[in-house]
Amino acid sequence: MYKTFIILLLSLFINTFAKAQSIVPSIVIGRDTLPHVTLDEVNVFAKRINARKYARQQKRNHRLVHNVRKALPYAKIAAAKINEIEALLAQAHSKREKERIIKEEYKQLMKTFKKPLMSLTVTQGKILVRLIYRETNNSSFHHIKEYKGSVNAYFWQSLALLFGNNLKADYEPEGRDKEIEEVVRQIEKGL
Numbered sequence: 001m002y003k004t005f006i007i008l009l010l011s012l013f014i015n016t017f018a019k020a021q022s023i024v025p026s027i028v029i030g031r032d033t034l035p036h037v038t039l040d041e042v043n044v045f046a047k048r049i050n051a052r053k054y055a056r057q058q059k060r061n062h063r064l065v066h067n068v069r070k071a072l073p074y075a076k077i078a079a080a081k082i083n084e085i086e087a088l089l090a091q092a093h094s095k096r097e098k099e100r101i102i103k104e105e106y107k108q109l110m111k112t113f114k115k116p117l118m119s120l121t122v123t124q125g126k127i128l129v130r131l132i133y134r135e136t137n138n139s140s141f142h143h144i145k146e147y148k149g150s151v152n153a154y155f156w157q158s159l160a161l162l163f164g165n166n167l168k169a170d171y172e173p174e175g176r177d178k179e180i181e182e183v184v185r186q187i188e189k190g191l
Contacts, residue, residue: 134184
């Protein structure tokens with residue numbers, strides 16, 4: 001009885017194995033048996049883009065490029081001016097001389113840049129604050145605090161917050177400022 005059961009089980013297994021072999025065509029390579037299946041042709045279509053959404057995105061990109069082009073020169077000038085002021089302050093011997101240098105430079109900057117900077121939009125101002133951080137590795141708040149004092153820095157920070165800006169904003173080229181960084185790099189390459 002035991003032998004009969006094993007023979008029956010073995011024949012069932014061999015029969016199932018033979019059917020499985022006949023269902024899937026295979027190729028024998030050396031001592032390996034590999035399945036050989038021909039797949040049906042598949043059509044791949046590109047995802048349809050919403051024309052309105054695409055147009056909106058293009059308009060947003062053009063606006064960002066325009067705003068960065070407007071703010072980037074001021075950020076470069078600010079970085080150069082900060083380096084120049086740092087060099088002058090390093091040569092100054094007394095606190096009074098340092099204060100005089102800062103006062104003169106501030107007066108000259110206001111005379112030169114007050115009107116053009118006042119014509120910037122709020123968005124361009126936000127971009128400018130971030131670009132200043134990019135160029136100097138310090139926030140605008142830090143620079144104001146360093147040169148004009150804490151009271152002035154907190155006053156300008158409060159005013160900036162009223163307009164939705166933040167002078168303490170840092171620059172994240174791999175994070176939230178990735179698009180700005182791409183535009184800056186294209187501008188610097190001359191594109």
